[in-house]
Amino acid sequence: MELGDTLFELQSEAIGLEPNHLKDMDCTKCLFALGHYYPACPQPEITPGTSKHADNDFLTVLLQDNIGGLQVLHQNHWVDVPPTPGALVVNIGDILQLISNDKFKSVDHRVLANKVGPRVSLACFFMTNFVPTQRLYGLIKELISEQNPPKYRETTIKEFTTYFNNKGLDGTSTLLHFRL
Numbered sequence: 001m002e003l004g005d006t007l008f009e010l011q012s013e014a015i016g017l018e019p020n021h022l023k024d025m026d027c028t029k030c031l032f033a034l035g036h037y038y039p040a041c042p043q044p045e046i047t048p049g050t051s052k053h054a055d056n057d058f059l060t061v062l063l064q065d066n067i068g069g070l071q072v073l074h075q076n077h078w079v080d081v082p083p084t085p086g087a088l089v090v091n092i093g094d095i096l097q098l099i100s101n102d103k104f105k106s107v108d109h110r111v112l113a114n115k116v117g118p119r120v121s122l123a124c125f126f127m128t129n130f131v132p133t134q135r136l137y138g139l140i141k142e143l144i145s146e147q148n149p150p151k152y153r154e155t156t157i158k159e160f161t162t163y164f165n166n167k168g169l170d171g172t173s174t175l176l177h178f179r180l
């Protein structure tokens with residue numbers, strides 16, 4: 001949570017806002033963690049670990065063990081994110097992309113299955129989908145201008161999450177559905 005405070009302060013400043021702006025939008029209000037266990041796989045070539053997706057949140061802080069397999073899509077190529085002792089991976093999620101009008105881009109990523117041994121990771125999602133709120137999320141008002149009109153329609157976290165969950169990790173972008 002403390003790291004989240006710092007990250008969202010830096011993210012706010014990076015797009016020209018007051019340090020507390022994203023925190024005041026409840027970006028740090030709720031954190032939930034998913035623990036993943038990927039068993040060793042005899043046929044990784046034909047087995048997905050976690051298929052391609054962008055996270056359904058503001059920001060994800062990820063701790064992975066030393067096995068590897070996480071990849072991000074960069075310029076249409078899958079790039080390894082090798083485990084680095086003591087390092088956390090920070091990924092932008094779709095909601096931060098939506099409210100920043102693509103200034104921050106969520107990252108498509110996946111995890112490959114592997115033969116070597118079980119892999120464990122802990123993904124911590126900054127996201128308010130477990131605290132019921134009707135708050136509408138759209139392009140941050142201070143960023144709206146003639147040159148920067150909203151690219152996405154306003155939505156609630158509940159609506160966004162329901163669409164994400166129903167769609168599943170089918171490789172398509174959740175954001176496309178909300179694009180104006």
Ligand SMILES: O=C(O)CCC(=O)C(=O)O
Binds near residue numbers: 034062064111
């Ligand atoms: O296991 C990992 O390294 C990533 C998991 C992930 O992408 C997720 O939980 O959204």
Ligand SMILES: [Fe+2]
Binds near residue numbers: 053054055109
């Ligand atoms: Fe993810």
